[in-house]
Amino acid sequence: MESKARILIIDDDPDIVQSMRVVLESKNYRVENATSGEEGLRMVKAEKPDLVILDVMMETSDKGFDVARKIKWDKDCKDIPILMLTAIKENTGLDFKNEAGDEVWLPVDDYCDKPLDPQVLISKVESLTKSN
Amino acid sequence: MGIAAAREGLLERLYWLIKLRWLAVLGAFCTVLFVNHGLKFKLPIFPLYATIALLFMGNVAFFFRLIRLKNKSALSMNRIANVQIAFDLLVLAVLIHFSGGIENPFIFYFIFHMIIASTLLSRKASFLQATLAAVFFFAMVNLEYLGILPHYCLKGFMIDCQRHNPIYLGGVSFVLVSTLYIAVYFATSIANRLKQREMALNISNEQLREKDNVKSEYVLRVSHDIKEDLAAIQGCLEPVARGITGELNPKQLDLIQRATRRTGSLLFFIKALLEITRMKLSREVKMDYFSFSETLSEAVAQIASKALDKNISLNLYLEPGINRIRGSKEYIQETLVNLLANSVKYTPRNGRIDLKGSDKGNRILIDISDNGIGIPKGELPKIFEEFYRASNAKEVERDGTGLGLSIAKRIVEIHNGKIWVDSQEGKGSVFHIELPK
Numbered sequence: 355m356e357s358k359a360r361i362l363i364i365d366d367d368p369d370i371v372q373s374m375r376v377v378l379e380s381k382n383y384r385v386e387n388a389t390s391g392e393e394g395l396r397m398v399k400a401e402k403p404d405l406v407i408l409d410v411m412m413e414t415s416d417k418g419f420d421v422a423r424k425i426k427w428d429k430d431c432k433d434i435p436i437l438m439l440t441a442i443k444e445n446t447g448l449d450f451k452n453e454a455g456d457e458v459w460l461p462v463d464d465y466c467d468k469p470l471d472p473q474v475l476i477s478k479v480e481s482l483t484k485s486n
Numbered sequence: 487m488g489i490a491a492a493r494e495g496l497l498e499r500l501y502w503l504i505k506l507r508w509l510a511v512l513g514a515f516c517t518v519l520f521v522n523h524g525l526k527f528k529l530p531i532f533p534l535y536a537t538i539a540l541l542f543m544g545n546v547a548f549f550f551r552l553i554r555l556k557n558k559s560a561l562s563m564n565r566i567a568n569v570q571i572a573f574d575l576l577v578l579a580v581l582i583h584f585s586g587g588i589e590n591p592f593i594f595y596f597i598f599h600m601i602i603a604s605t606l607l608s609r610k611a612s613f614l615q616a617t618l619a620a621v622f623f624f625a626m627v628n629l630e631y632l633g634i635l636p637h638y639c640l641k642g643f644m645i646d647c648q649r650h651n652p653i654y655l656g657g658v659s660f661v662l663v664s665t666l667y668i669a670v671y672f673a674t675s676i677a678n679r680l681k682q683r684e685m686a687l688n689i690s691n692e693q694l695r696e697k698d699n700v701k702s703e704y705v706l707r708v709s710h711d712i713k714e715d716l717a718a719i720q721g722c723l724e725p726v727a728r729g730i731t732g733e734l735n736p737k738q739l740d741l742i743q744r745a746t747r748r749t750g751s752l753l754f755f756i757k758a759l760l761e762i763t764r765m766k767l768s769r770e771v772k773m774d775y776f777s778f779s780e781t782l783s784e785a786v787a788q789i790a791s792k793a794l795d796k797n798i799s800l801n802l803y804l805e806p807g808i809n810r811i812r813g814s815k816e817y818i819q820e821t822l823v824n825l826l827a828n829s830v831k832y833t834p835r836n837g838r839i840d841l842k843g844s845d846k847g848n849r850i851l852i853d854i855s856d857n858g859i860g861i862p863k864g865e866l867p868k869i870f871e872e873f874y875r876a877s878n879a880k881e882v883e884r885d886g887t888g889l890g891l892s893i894a895k896r897i898v899e900i901h902n903g904k905i906w907v908d909s910q911e912g913k914g915s916v917f918h919i920e921l922p923k
Contacts, residue, residue: 367714373721380730469720469753472728 358382359404359483364394364421365439367409370468374407377472378479391421398431404483408462410440422462435482436462439470495684496563499606500552503570506602507545510574514538514581521585529638533584541577567606571615574599579622586640587630588658589648593623596662597669604673612674616666623662627655699767706763713756720749751885758889762872765896773901776815778808778850782843785822792830798837800826807845811923813901818921821894825854825917828890831883833858833914848923849903855916861909869907870895878911 361378365371366389375385386403388394398406406425410418418438425431464478518534521527548570555562578599582590596619603615629635630649639647648654723746725731727739734742765771786802793800822841829839833856842853861869861876868874873888880886898905901921909915 367718369718370721373718373725376725377730380725468714468717469724472724472730 358384359479360384360386360401361405361407361479361483362386362388362394362397362401362403363407364388364391364418365407365409366390370409370439374470374475377475381476381479383479391417394421395424398425398434399428402431403434405479406434406436407479408436408438409468410438426462435464437478437482438462438465439468440465493558493560493563496560496567496606497552497558500563500567500570503567503602503606504545504549504552507541507548507570507574511538511542511545514541518585527640527643529586530584534581537577537580537584541574544573544577564607564611567603568611568615571599571603571606572618574602575615575619575622579619579626583626583630583635584638586643587637587649588627588655589640589644593658593662594665596623596666600666600669601673604670605677609670609674609678612670613667616663616670619666620663624659627659631655702763702766706760706767709756709759709763713753713760716749716753716756720746720753723749755887755889758887758893762889762893762896765893765900771814771817771900773813774815775810775812776818778811778818778843779804781815781819782822782841782852785819785826786841788819788823789826789830792827793839796830796833796835796837798830798833798835798839801838801840802842803840804843805845808843808850808923811850811921813921814897817897818901821897821919822852822854824890824894825919829854829856829858829915829917832856832879846920850921850923852919852921853916854919855914857914860911860913860915861907862911866907866909870905 358381361383363371363374363385365387368389371387375387378385386397386401388397394406394408397403408418408422418440422436422438425434425436463482466474466478515535515538518529518531518538522529522531548566551566555566575596578592578595582593585592599619600612600616603612607615626635630637637647637649639649641647723742726734727742727746782802782804786800790800826839826841833839837857839854839856842855844851844853859878859882862878865874865876869876870891872892874892875886875888895905898919898921903919903921905917905919907915907917
């Protein structure tokens with residue numbers, strides 16, 4: 355197996371983080387965790403992970419979107435793919451119109467509702483890290 | 487809200503007034519025909535028919551004015567009502583003039599206009615309309631009396647021509663005019679009380695809606711928190727159940743799988759509850775034009791493998807001509823998938839499900855029929871209620887939220903559509919959805 359990508363999970367729920375960590379590490383990904391938006395941004399800039407898994411409902415409801423925008427608007431980080439954890443229509447009330455990839459609204463590469471099925475998580479992570 | 491409802495009511499009554507006027511045109515025409523040919527009164531027939539034709543054309547104009555009305559403010563609709571009633575009074579005065587004037591008992595038809603005015607207008611405006619009716623009436627009587635206008639006697643109905651009988655003229659005029667004012671007084675009193683009651687009902691409805699919203703917010707918050715915890719539990723169970731954390735012995739695996747399944751069904755339920763609560767709170771969804779045929783095929787594709795598992799034939803019939811419709815594609819697709827999934831769930835192996843889309847002009851009709859277990863007759867009215875599950879459905883499938891159909895109903899209603907069901911227990915069900923294009 356080739357050396358696997360580094361993944362940063364930005365989520366303040368330690369149980370969710372731990373369950374994803376177990377799944378991802380079983381596939382030899384290297385997993386790091388940040389528990390706040392600020393810490394996450396700092397780590398993204400400093401460590402340039404290969405993928406960011408970002409929870410939408412951190413602290414305030416739009417914190418996740420805010421972090422996503424800041425990553426995508428930073429010229430050094432804009433190519434780092436983001437997988438956002440959200441039931442998009444549920445948390446934002448935005449309905450489906452704003453799909454992943456909408457630069458203005460939801461500048462993320464993919465999104466997924468919690469809980470993530472391990473297989474879905476792995477396949478999404480594989481395709482996002484490969485395309486990069 | 488109360489004001490908007492009152493305005494809707496006024497618009498509705500304006501359409502009602504136009505309908506009444508068609509009846510008046512027909513009634514006046516038949517009466518003239520009968521009086522002229524049946525009773526052989528010598529009346530100036532041409533002016534009478536011409537006036538009826540004027541009433542007809544006036545009504546056509548009023549109708550088009552109303553359907554093209556952009557500014558639907560209470561003020562502009564009041565003006566329209568005033569103009570229409572004044573026009574009606576004038577037409578009635580002219581008709582009466584050409585058919586015997588004060589001798590014609592139809593003069594009491596002015597009272598109808600007063601009642602109509604009272605239901606449409608304010609009390610002040612209604613009294614003004616009564617005054618206008620009195621003015622038209624006095625003008626007709628006096629101009630005929632003075633010989634400025636001809637008087638057409640109803641010989642055969644009245645013994646003598648009453649044109650120069652001041653006692654008759656004064657008496658009838660007094661009774662008629664006082665009747666008009668008294669009619670307005672009574673009718674506006676009743677109408678005002680009804681309007682007040684309607685307003686009070688609207689207000690209490692609004693309050694109930696607000697309370698319901700508070701309850702929904704609460705449900706939303708609670709179910710959201712439950713969902714967060716459940717998601718974490720499920721997230722922790724899944725890797726263990728899938729053996730990612732290492733091999734389990736059969737007993738461990740069995741128990742973990744049971745726990746995962748139960749968490750899964752609770753999550754499914756909570757998500758459905760979240761969805762219906764969210765929908766209750768948002769009064770509208772974003773709508774766009776989308777390809778209906780594509781949505782239908784996608785819904786069928788989503789359910790195809792489930793149908794195949796039970797060897798159920800899934801047939802799609804789509805009338806040409808249905809292409810683009812306006813709505814929320816995702817919600818409509820979700821509704822179709824929901825209904826199809828229900829059909830698959832409650833149809834035995836080797837059954838058949840038909841999905842039909844028909845073009846009904848400015849609406850489309852979707853029929854989803856199956857030859858499944860059907861719904862007991864007594865339970866039909868309840869199946870769109872939240873949490874309700876038909877008794878025979880529970881026997882077939884223990885798990886179920888009882889929310890699928892109420893979500894479907896909500897989605898269809900948000901689209902200003904209709905959903906209903908025909909079913910026979912043991913034979914199958916047909917769900918119908920009608921949506922505007």
